[in-house]
Amino acid sequence: MRLYPTRRAIGLAAFGAPVALAVALATPQLWGAAAAWILMTAGLMLADALLAARPSGLGLKLVTPQVVGLSRPGEASVEASFKGVAPREIEVAVGVNARLAAIPIRQALKLNAGWGRADVALVAQRRGEGRLEKVWARWRGPLGLVWLQRTEAPDRIVAITPDVERVKEQALRLFSRDALFGLKAQMETGEGGDFHALRDFQTGMDPRAIDWKQSGRHAKLVAREFRTERNHHVILAIDTGRLMSAPTAVGPRVDQSINAALLLAFAALKIGDRVGLFAFDAKPGVASGVVAGAPAFPLIQRLAAGIEYSTEETNFTLGLTTLAGRLDRRALVVIFTDFADPTSAELMIENVGRLMRTHLVLFVAFRDEELEALVDAEPAEPDDVSRAVIAAGLLRQREIVIGRLQRLGARLVEARGDDLGMSLLNAYLDAKRRELI
Template identity: 30%
Template sequence: MTWRAGALLAAGAATLPLWPAPFVAMVVMTVAVLALAAVDRALAAPPGELAVDRHGDRRVRLGGTATVTLRLTNASARTLRAQVRDDWVPSAGARPDLPPGRLVRVEPGGTVELPTRLTPLRRGDRPAAVVTVRSFGPLRLAFRQRSGRPATPPWTLRVLPRFDSRRHLPERLARLRVIQGSQVARGRGEGTEFDTLREYLVGDDVRSIDWRASARRADVLVRTWRPERDRRLVCVLDTGRTSAVRMGDEPRLDTCIDAALLLTALAARAGDRVDLIAADAVVRATVTGAGRPALLARLVDAVAPLQPALGETDFGLIAGEVLRRERRRSLLVLFTALEPGALGEGLLPVLPRLAARHRVVVAATHDPVLTTLTTAAPTRPGDPYAAAVAWRALAERGRVRAALGRHGVTVVDATADGLAPAVADAYLRLKALGQL
């Protein structure tokens, strides 16, 4: 029953002093109100005869707004007067257009649409939780209610990464065009793809002399090379426990995803094949470079539901997957953390196998708070101890970088805001030097 039944009973109770037998009067009033409530409930439209479905957006970028509409069709012979509540998980940021408590009226055979605006707070899949329909009688003294799976059509909104690093793409594409020679200032690197022949100049490497062409022209000619095209790039996302560490306002995994998207967009424009592997103790997602026009969209959709796992990363598994999938020499970009424990026990033992076949780049983010602690003037008794801990952490990161460098690994260590452009610059530098 609703509050109206209680109010009706309270109004009748106010007349009890006028009755010769107040107890009997109270019993009669209670029975009458209960009978009216039972009749009112029987006259309410049965929620079980409602057809409920949804339509609307399936994907939205983090920070954007999507609209998902709930459609109710009254298949009963009675008019529906109902309160409808469409619940989503809290991180979906649901805001229904219909104010809470407002009644929805649907005639027999009629349909009503109730839109809900969603502004998600986190990346990933955000499912609809439950739909609750509370159907009232004509007097609104009682209601019928239905909720749960029968009344809740399944719907999942996939929240895609924000891709803030897109703003760095035009500048990097301009540099890529210079490297590829599509502008007047054509860059020539020490690549392996033949470009042109030209006359020998003092200082040229004698190993680049083309003796056959020189014999035909009766002049000394040298070969020039251009950076490689149509190369292979493998992005590996470490989704283990270190990816859950927050760098500013977001986890390290989100920062690495943003950097991987910028690198993928740049490499796809360069005509390179891009593969992606996300793994920790198991492989979470894989994307191959087939179908390059839709590569970035497929990669964004694949990494959207990734979440950090609270376990150690199995770098042996990652190395096995890379070596099994990539037979040709590739540029391997590993997005992880420069933590001595994780890399020393996991990555360094398998690194020689990877470096022997592929060109390896380790991309990691560091917390700028460490640098701040080492440079700030102490103002509290505990500040020198915090600075000592920061110096020790930075020294350990330096030892890890040196260990990786001994295996020929390029290390990109930047802040969360600078990781994406730093990785893109490293890719362009390797491409210009012909070291992919």
């Protein structure tokens, strides 16, 4: 329990000072009136504390979610209940660590029959473990001169994960379409499919599916029917180094990469492919074997939530060599990374080229919106022209690196963070249709 004066008590004590000074100047023998005023104020504060509701009679119950997603506020609540005498109103506050923000920080709560509940929005700042470290409750005495405060330390942990709700929303929109790889009893024709059977050609079918030899043999048009290929290995390799973990206007690129990777993992597992997760910075980090089936998605989600931010430079040689050593068959390797200039990207290009000798590489690059904005901005002063020229030079350097990767045979996905998930998914489905994996 903690006691301290309210503003009313401080104002009351301060009000007595000039009165006592005036009395002492007018009648010096009554100088003791100042001490009497202070004693009176202290006595009123003591009486207020004794008449107030007891901190021991207060029960605080903290209700929190187990998981909070980035960009999706979670709802927590503080329930307060008094036994015996209760104030009409209390103030409550929740203390959190740096990975969470509690909104509002402090709020007044009116009690009904000694009970009340305050709702608090928990906004995730970064992935990891969010902690609700303390809960404070304070209330005034009936005279309004003393604050009584009760503090509890629940040390409640909330897991901060990628924005899985957004992934689920995108996936639901995606799988509501009939044409996504046999969710209905339909067979996909064209490149990227396994031959399944022959059937009579019907109006509306693709003429390219006609098997002319079999049609001649049966004296009628016969078409081939295909099934989508399954059991491909899809490896999601996420760079968590300094450039990827640096903050941007819409959050670190590593978080945007994880959201896009989860969407691709959900779709690939649903289709029937096998998915693995790999993260690296100066050394390999999270590494999983390939898993299959939609029930395996929560495992990928938990592993992605455990990917930490890093301030170290990325070691592409160690990271991609380690990844290549884990792969025992041809796979689609999706690399999420960033680079600053052609010199720093040299080792990345060399190791990506080595990986492409065996595997199909899908290289994910973020469009640099800040540089594009500097180039497109209308100059208002001479410094704006200089910034635009420098930004244009940096963009040309990025294009040089991307061009070298494309000439090596890597497939490129370049998009803004908001569009990255769907752009990546389209590239994955296109690679399957073209039978590139």
